Amino acid sequence: MMQFTCPHCGPRDQAEFIYERTVDAVVSLDAAPEEAMKSLFTRTNPRGVDDEIWRHTYGCRAWMVITRNRVTNEISATRAVGPEALP
Amino acid sequence: MINFSFDGKTYQAEKGDTLAAALLRNGIGLVGRSFKYHRPRGIMTAGVEEPNALVTIGDGGRTEPNTRATDVFVYEGLVAKSQNRWPNLSFDIGAVLGLAAPALSAGFYYKTFFGSAKRWMFYEYFIRKAAGLGNAPTKTDPDLFSQRAAFCDVLVVGAGPAGLSAALEAAEAGKRVILVEQDNILGASLIRDGQDRDGAWVESTQARIRAAGGRILTRTTASGYWEHDLVTLTQRIAEPGQIPPHGVAQRLWHVRAGQVILATGSIERPMAFAHNDRPGVMLSQAVRTYLNRFGVVPGKRVVIATNNDDAYKTAYALKAAGAEIVAVLDARPAPAGADSGLPVYHNAVPLSTKGARHCLKSVTARVSGLTQSWDADLIAVSGGFTPVVHLHMQAGGTLDWNDAAQAFVPATSRQNVTTIGGAANPEPVFNVVPVSTPKKSFIDFQNDVTLSDVDLAWAEGYRSVEHLKRYTTLGMATDQGKLSNMAALGRLAEKQGVAIPEAGLTTFRPPYTPVTMGLLAGAGAKDAGAHVRRLALYDVHAAKNPIWQPLGYWFRPRAYPVGSETLAQAAMREAKAVRSNVGMTDVSTLAKFEVSGPDAAAFLEIICATTVGKLAVGRGRYTFMLREDGFVFDDGTVWRLDENRYLLTSSTGGADRMATHISYVRQFLCPHLRVSAVNVQEHYAGIAVAGPQAKATLAALIGEEPPRHMSTVLAMISGVPVIILAASYSGERAFEIYVEASHAGPVWAACETEVAKQGGALYGLEAMEFLRIEKGHLVVGGEVDGRMTPHDLALDKMLNKAGGYVGASGLSRPALSEAGRRQLVGLEAIEGNIPEGAMLVTGEGASPQGHVSAAAFRILDGGSIALGQLTDGFARHGEELIATSPTRGQMARVRVVAPHFYDTAGERYRD
Numbered sequence: 001m002m003q004f005t006c007p008h009c010g011p012r013d014q015a016e017f018i019y020e021r022t023v024d025a026v027v028s029l030d031a032a033p034e035e036a037m038k039s040l041f042t043r044t045n046p047r048g049v050d051d052e053i054w055r056h057t058y059g060c061r062a063w064m065v066i067t068r069n070r071v072t073n074e075i076s077a078t079r080a081v082g083p084e085a086l087p
Numbered sequence: 088m089i090n091f092s093f094d095g096k097t098y099q100a101e102k103g104d105t106l107a108a109a110l111l112r113n114g115i116g117l118v119g120r121s122f123k124y125h126r127p128r129g130i131m132t133a134g135v136e137e138p139n140a141l142v143t144i145g146d147g148g149r150t151e152p153n154t155r156a157t158d159v160f161v162y163e164g165l166v167a168k169s170q171n172r173w174p175n176l177s178f179d180i181g182a183v184l185g186l187a188a189p190a191l192s193a194g195f196y197y198k199t200f201f202g203s204a205k206r207w208m209f210y211e212y213f214i215r216k217a218a219g220l221g222n223a224p225t226k227t228d229p230d231l232f233s234q235r236a237a238f239c240d241v242l243v244v245g246a247g248p249a250g251l252s253a254a255l256e257a258a259e260a261g262k263r264v265i266l267v268e269q270d271n272i273l274g275a276s277l278i279r280d281g282q283d284r285d286g287a288w289v290e291s292t293q294a295r296i297r298a299a300g301g302r303i304l305t306r307t308t309a310s311g312y313w314e315h316d317l318v319t320l321t322q323r324i325a326e327p328g329q330i331p332p333h334g335v336a337q338r339l340w341h342v343r344a345g346q347v348i349l350a351t352g353s354i355e356r357p358m359a360f361a362h363n364d365r366p367g368v369m370l371s372q373a374v375r376t377y378l379n380r381f382g383v384v385p386g387k388r389v390v391i392a393t394n395n396d397d398a399y400k401t402a403y404a405l406k407a408a409g410a411e412i413v414a415v416l417d418a419r420p421a422p423a424g425a426d427s428g429l430p431v432y433h434n435a436v437p438l439s440t441k442g443a444r445h446c447l448k449s450v451t452a453r454v455s456g457l458t459q460s461w462d463a464d465l466i467a468v469s470g471g472f473t474p475v476v477h478l479h480m481q482a483g484g485t486l487d488w489n490d491a492a493q494a495f496v497p498a499t500s501r502q503n504v505t506t507i508g509g510a511a512n513p514e515p516v517f518n519v520v521p522v523s524t525p526k527k528s529f530i531d532f533q534n535d536v537t538l539s540d541v542d543l544a545w546a547e548g549y550r551s552v553e554h555l556k557r558y559t560t561l562g563m564a565t566d567q568g569k570l571s572n573m574a575a576l577g578r579l580a581e582k583q584g585v586a587i588p589e590a591g592l593t594t595f596r597p598p599y600t601p602v603t604m605g606l607l608a609g610a611g612a613k614d615a616g617a618h619v620r621r622l623a624l625y626d627v628h629a630a631k632n633p634i635w636q637p638l639g640y641w642f643r644p645r646a647y648p649v650g651s652e653t654l655a656q657a658a659m660r661e662a663k664a665v666r667s668n669v670g671m672t673d674v675s676t677l678a679k680f681e682v683s684g685p686d687a688a689a690f691l692e693i694i695c696a697t698t699v700g701k702l703a704v705g706r707g708r709y710t711f712m713l714r715e716d717g718f719v720f721d722d723g724t725v726w727r728l729d730e731n732r733y734l735l736t737s738s739t740g741g742a743d744r745m746a747t748h749i750s751y752v753r754q755f756l757c758p759h760l761r762v763s764a765v766n767v768q769e770h771y772a773g774i775a776v777a778g779p780q781a782k783a784t785l786a787a788l789i790g791e792e793p794p795r796h797m798s799t800v801l802a803m804i805s806g807v808p809v810i811i812l813a814a815s816y817s818g819e820r821a822f823e824i825y826v827e828a829s830h831a832g833p834v835w836a837a838c839e840t841e842v843a844k845q846g847g848a849l850y851g852l853e854a855m856e857f858l859r860i861e862k863g864h865l866v867v868g869g870e871v872d873g874r875m876t877p878h879d880l881a882l883d884k885m886l887n888k889a890g891g892y893v894g895a896s897g898l899s900r901p902a903l904s905e906a907g908r909r910q911l912v913g914l915e916a917i918e919g920n921i922p923e924g925a926m927l928v929t930g931e932g933a934s935p936q937g938h939v940s941a942a943a944f945r946i947l948d949g950g951s952i953a954l955g956q957l958t959d960g961f962a963r964h965g966e967e968l969i970a971t972s973p974t975r976g977q978m979a980r981v982r983v984v985a986p987h988f989y990d991t992a993g994e995r996y997r998d
Contacts, residue, residue, distance in 0.1 A: 001313050001314060001315075001317050001341075002314040002315050003314075003315040003317070003343060013317075013341075013343075014314075018747075020747075020751060026755050026756075027715050027896070028756065029693065029756055029757070029891060029892075029893070029895075029896075030896075031896050032896065033896050033897065033899050033900050036715065036896040036897055037716075037897070037900075040715055040716060040897075053755070055747070055750075061750070063750070063751070063754045063755070072483065072501055073314045073315065081754055081755065081758070082753070082754035082755075082758050083753075083754070083758045083759075085758075
């Protein structure tokens with residue numbers, strides 16, 4: 001079980017989080033059908049580093065983007081998302 | 088003295104004995120029968136790697152099969168039984184299987200697959216009967232298994248000299264330390280080798296670690312190393328089969344460590360020679376353990392076979408204890424000028440053993456090319472040392488080959504873990520290539536795998552070590568190859584003509600030693616396996632003793648039978664009450680979201696595929712939601728409570744999914760909107776009142792004119808503020824009353840009184856299902872099954888023409904609205920009752936063209952009706968089909984009709 005550092009709550013067990021999808025699988029509302037289907041069904045799934053969306057479901061319920069190496073599980077960055085994180 | 092029993096006979100043990108030590112103390116050498124050939128087996132080791140001495144401990148619910156006799160400490164009243172033998176241990180019918188050994192060689196199991204299925208069935212019966220170890224207990228374990236989380240700066244695994252020193256250093260440097268040891272005492276090799284005989288050093292080190300705040304856990308195994316330095320520990324509080332002193336038998340720890348130090352030592356290797364599996368063949372260090380720790384001398388006339396210096400310690404210890412060393416077979420060439428005072432033979436490797444009455448009788452060896460034999464009752468074997476690198480490997484580490492020790496040692500670590508002591512620096516050994524006949528030279532004792540099985544697998548084309556493992560079953564079962572893997576690798580490498588590191592390694596997976604299922608389940612067993620969500624009005628329903636229906640984590644009343652009514656009778660009575668008078672039901676579990684803010688309508692037009700913006704204050708409408716790929720995934724209603732405040736309802740079963748979806752859309756797709764979407768599912772309890780008399784009932788309850796269909800008002804019932812939504816799922820004039828959950832009691836009571844006055848009834852989910860099917864309303868999970876588009880469900884006219892909602896892009900793909908898709912239809916029976924879940928076919932033998940998603944009966948008029956999905960169904964009204972369920976042996980002749988069987992004009996819910 002991995003350990004993530006929630007931007008709001010600090011280090012917590014993976015069991016408190018739920019995985020949603022990678023950032024490149026977010027389908028924007030104005031995406032053309034081809035683009036939308038590509039994001040949904042033909043993702044890159046790299047062996048290595050990727051930006052993943054997780055939610056601290058059993059904690060503060062906030063969403064975050066975690067940059068994780070899928071081979072070593074090394075976590076290089078975690079950032080908050082949503083209205084609060086808007087510039 | 089401690090009394091225990093083995094196979095029904097009572098014996099005495101000394102305090103601190105393992106069961107293995109106690110059996111040896113009582114002169115019992117034969118402890119079990121082997122897995123495949125039922126060969127007599129004894130005690131080979133003194134640790135968790137024991138492959139042979141597997142016994143069943145305890146009885147009733149506390150039975151623990153396949154327990155290593157070397158890993159259970161004797162307590163008063165311990166009951167142990169040998170396994171895999173019939174009628175008894177010394178005379179075992181199954182041993183004749185040993186005579187059929189050629190037929191049971193590597194891969195025999197797979198070979199029985201060839202030929203007809205009947206042949207396999209024949210073999211399977213005998214294989215299953217004969218092969219195997221202990222029997223699983225049949226009674227419930229009465230004990231508690233607890234789980235616990237802990238954090239530390241340094242976790243030290245193994246309390247030998249290296250581990251104790253490391254823990255002491257870290258603790259005295261002010262770090263939070265946890266030291267774990269699988270044994271029940273600390274010291275490991277110090278105890279085995281008699282180096283701390285008075286216990287003074289171990290004692291004082293232990294005291295200093297504790298004084299510095301360190302935590303020491305004995306009888307605790309670090310069984311798994313997971314991501315980010317999480318280590319699971321399995322702690323035995325009671326021994327197998329023992330009644331735990333405080334109810335808790337074992338504890339599972341999840342330790343998140345800053346740093347992990349592995350001082351796990353090494354496991355001695357056996358040697359391969361013919362009949363090396365007899366009772367009386369024991370690992371050299373195990374012999375030393377029985378001598379120095381338990382004061383048991385396992386043999387009187389002993390042969391030592393070794394390829395290293397360590398075994399000489401065993402020879403001296405045995406000699407000092409009064410045993411006769413008849414030969415030391417040292418595989419290494421003679422060193423110059425050494426005199427050990429022992430009968431040492433160099434260039435000597437064992438060839439075979441002979442036995443009598445399940446005891447060792449003699450040992451034959453090849454000494455410098457000549458064959459020689461000795462009478463002996465024990466052979467102490469040391470084939471080198473295998474570092475315990477399991478946790479290091481589970482943590483994602485790599486290994487280096489140490490040629491001097493002929494062993495793999497930890498190289499790089501992926502996590503914050505270091506290996507120290509014997510596990511990092513094994514003793515140098517001399518590489519011995521087995522020269523004995525491979526037939527009876529066992530390398531995996533637990534799975535009865537011999538050198539010849541490896542040879543056969545090789546001859547049959549198995550090259551990869553992973554294939555070898557699966558084909559021969561080598562390295563499986565409770566010992567997971569702790570003794571056998573290196574021997575197999577050596578043989579494989581020899582066959583391939585490569586060095587061992589090139590032959591590869593199998594994967595090290597948790598757990599390091601077997602873990603009982605109860606420990607993993609912990610408190611989450613039985614009713615605690617999943618949580619239960621209770622309705623706010625649970626007690627009110629429970630008092631009426633309804634039939635309950637699980638719905639996700641919820642339980643809702645399915646029907647309220649009166650007297651001896653069956654479910655079907657009760658549900659039909661309740662449904663009739665709704666159709667002809669008035670009924671009420673608890674709808675609290677529906678998903679509910681309060682969406683507010685200046686951009687609330689804009690947000691809802693992203694979530695919902697229908698228009699929302701034009702809704703007037705106080706009005707509501709039906710809506711549905713799409714997945715990003717354009718398929719319908721939920722439906723419900725949306726109500727404008729105020730200028731910038733909406734209430735959105737959706738299905739019970741999809742409530743959690745919808746909550747996540749709404750939050751995801753809000754955070755990722757439109758973070759700029761000024762809107763708040765709050766999940767109020769459990770904030771409100773809901774009561775639906777439906778039927779021709781619903782309006783009168785509600786008027787009496789709120790003391791004013793009820794809202795017209797699809798309107799909402801705020802009102803008071805019994806002094807409690809409520810929101811009233813005039814919506815109908817049943818097809819009758821109906822109202823949903825929402826009230827803050829903690830105040831639901833008086834509102835329900837008032838409704839119940841009023842409904843009773845009208846002569847109405849309570850209704851449950853089953854009646855609700857009858858009502859909605861007759862009316863042709865959809866249910867998520869039934870008609871809305873994740874494969875249907877708005878077009879398939881005839882909802883396309885309601886789509887927001889401006890687009891912009893989730894799924895609009897996916898839905899625009901032409902194939903989602905083309906001909907040939909399954910479409911929603913109604914079905915009415917011409918003959919027979921329509922079976923739910925039946926497939927729809929045009930005739931016998933034809934391919935299915937759809938299925939029945941929900942079946943019911945007309946409530947007032949009788950007759951079997953159903954909703955279903957049918958290829959191009961909209962254009963097939965009037966066609967006759969067969970609805971057949973071959974698995975249930977039911978069928979009906981049906982006619983395709985529009986999916987509305989009642990009040991198609993929708994007049995009944997309007998005033």
